[in-house]
Amino acid sequence: MPLYHNEDQAMLADTARGFIAEEGNIAKQLRHWRDRNCKDGFGHALWKQMAEMGFTGMLVEEADGGLGMGHVEAGIVLEEIGRNLTPSPFLTSSVLAATALKHGSADLKGRYLPGLIAGDSVFAVAIDETAKHRPSRITTRAEKSGNGFRLNGAKSFVIQGASADMIVVAARTSGSDEDADGITLFAVPKDAAGMSHDSVRLVDSSMATHTKFEGVELDGDAVIGEIDGGRAVLDAMLIAGRVGAAAEGVGVARGAMDMTVDYLKQRKQFGKLIGEFQALQHRASHLYSEVEIARAATIKAQQLLDGGSAHADLMASVAKAKVAKTARLAVQEGVQMHGGIGMTDEYDIGLYMKRDRALAEFLGDATFHANRVAELSGY
Amino acid sequence: MADLEQFRTETRSWLEANCPPEMREPVRGEDDIYWGGRRATFKNDAQKAWLEACIAKGYTVPMWPKEYGGAGLSAPQAKVLREEMGRINARPPLSSFGIWMLGPALLHFGTDGQKQRFLNEIARGEIRWCQGYSEPGSGSDLVSLQTFGEDKGDHWVVNGQKIWTSYADHADWIFCLVRTDKADKYQGITFMLFDMASEGVTTKPILLISGSSPFCETFFDNVAVPKSYGDDVPAYVGTINRGWDVAKYLLGHEREMISGADGGERAAAIGAMMKRHAAKLGDDLDPVLRAELAQFDVDALAYAAMGEKFLDEIKVGKAHPAQPNMMKYAGTELNKRRHELMMAVGGSRSLEWESEATEGGKPSRNWLRTKANSIEGGTSEVMLNVIAKRILDLPGA
Ligand SMILES: Cc1cc2nc3c(=O)[nH]c(=O)nc-3n(C[C@H](O)[C@H](O)[C@H](O)COP(=O)(O)OP(=O)(O)OC[C@H]3O[C@@H](n4cnc5c(N)ncnc54)[C@H](O)[C@@H]3O)c2cc1C
């Protein structure tokens, strides 16, 4: 398979680019909701529009009412989301939670997927327990209780946790904190008694929660996949999420780069356009080169994942690490090359810097994934 | 798609039957690859057998048309062949500037007579070509070149000097940029082809910091170059005085080659191999070095994906025409980093210049050789200039 978009994918990219630039742009969404101090941090109307575009259920199988598309397609939408800094539940709901639900019972699918596909529901995922992503260690516990489970513990960095109609929670049902086995995933509904959220606004204006589970009673049918065998589902969800986050990061990097290159062609100092200075040209060219490579790595990871390749996990970490470094470079160069106005709230370039910071942290940052590449490669 | 799978099966069994086991060993030195030419010798029988099998099948230049010695493969088929050769670690049967540089230029600009003659010679490894571009006063600023061809009607008399001419002392023929109009800088250069055995051509090897002398100073002292080698075989490519267009087109292919876009050893991750190497030397990787290797592997694997994407795109005209410059910049900088890390893991062992354990100082000599990657074929700074101008469209670039 050639490593570029086929005709259908190129068409989808055109559609997504046009739609998100029009409806999901920075003024209409990110600034709009931020300036109103919106407690969701995103717009429900846009989510509904994304459903009408067919985006929300793109990874859901056709048999379950979705479009049965793959991660290349999801990545196309995410790249545009990244480019426009569009706050939306797409990555957590339509990629992460949707991937988890693929492993769920018919009953769970029936309960949650229609709402996702229609753009009426929003889902979140609760994985991290400390300030750094470390999914190998899970201490939140679910103990058997009657026909179901009782959940105790705490999660953090739950993106849009307070807005979510359902949260996918990774909990330990047996073994000790660091064990690979003994994990179970649960679909916890929003009104579950004993679940409480401490909402925090993050640097990029997105909303996250520290979520506590204090004796939350769950039915047995809240289990996604196998009891004690949730690691496989968690891993599948993480790979999908990382590849998705990489695609969004490519969009952030490209957005910041394009804005900066445009600025170099407008701003005059010393009687010249600053884009004429070779010191800046070379840095812009280096950035271009890194962004191209990061994007290729991301599309490769998407294709491997869609093809069910055993290398998808490795390539997902390569892509996440490469994109994290590249988007960081893009936003840093972006702010620097804008000079003083790059530091102002009025200019969008600073918003890219903020988004990159949050996105890079999500599901593991550049060093987490470089370390993972080493481990998966055997050193 | 089904056809492609069929092709994969056929290719796999053809390779199984025709690629000798010795030709599936990693390439250790330059003589492990056959470069062809009138004076070339085979290192062993396996090398000869492998070349002959590939020539018969058209696999020395798989995408060239059959009439010019290729196999006429489509881009997806060529990718399958590359993947299948990579899978068994098959060495390239033949490598040469003819394949990578002159061939593509002739396919694009050549007359049918030139293609019939020169491409077939290249495909069979009969004639080894060298590249006469750089001059002492004209490196990055190549278009300022001074080597002059005086028009004598049916021939030119060429005088001047080239430098850094790789393998000029082993080459049979040269493709050479010669000024034929002093009044016009860009439209006064002719892309000439002539025999290195011509009277008045001398070469003088230059010793590199790696201790070998793969390139030369090349002198032209009243060299008579006929304008034609026969019916439809002019001695120049394209049009007289418009050789700069050919030269630039060829540079794109040269940069693609140097970039290592086609993967293989250069695109691969090295961390696991370095851990084994350290263990052999009785050591473990220290944590900071391990971290640097991990960061490198991320970049190397990402670049391998870029190489695959670039080749897929360029074969169907989807790549930006200036993209080989980006590939060359990124690929060569990466390769230099690779060898810095390999030297670091090897420690004092890798400093040995002549020992048996290092097969005559391979680590340090290879490390030094990579420093030329970001100079030859256009420097990294020039690549960045080209990206700024042609891709980013920055002012005054
Ligand atoms: C937080 C903050 C506080 C400040 N406080 C003060 C203050 O109290 N008083 C005051 O007077 N000013 C102040 N400034 C302004 C500051 O001094 C200017 O922002 C700075 O001099 C850069 O000028 P500029 O913003 O116009 O950027 P520009 O000059 O437009 O630069 C844009 C980009 O082009 C690059 N560039 C420009 N010329 C060249 C060149 N020849 N070669 C290569 N690259 C070039 C720059 O390095 C930069 O990356 C402040 C700025 C900030 C951000």
Ligand SMILES: Cc1cc2nc3c(=O)[nH]c(=O)nc-3n(C[C@H](O)[C@H](O)[C@H](O)COP(=O)(O)OP(=O)(O)OC[C@H]3O[C@@H](n4cnc5c(N)ncnc54)[C@H](O)[C@@H]3O)c2cc1C
């Ligand atoms: C191993 C090797 C093999 C080679 N083989 C061949 C061959 O077979 N045939 C052939 O014709 N040539 C060959 N070359 C020559 C090669 O193409 C030149 O060395 C190269 O083009 C650079 O020219 P130069 O050496 O004159 O350096 P210069 O052009 O003098 O460059 C010196 C430094 O200045 C920088 N510089 C120059 N111009 C600019 C600019 N505009 N902006 C910013 N920086 C700039 C360069 O990047 C470099 O760092 C070979 C070189 C090497 C090292």
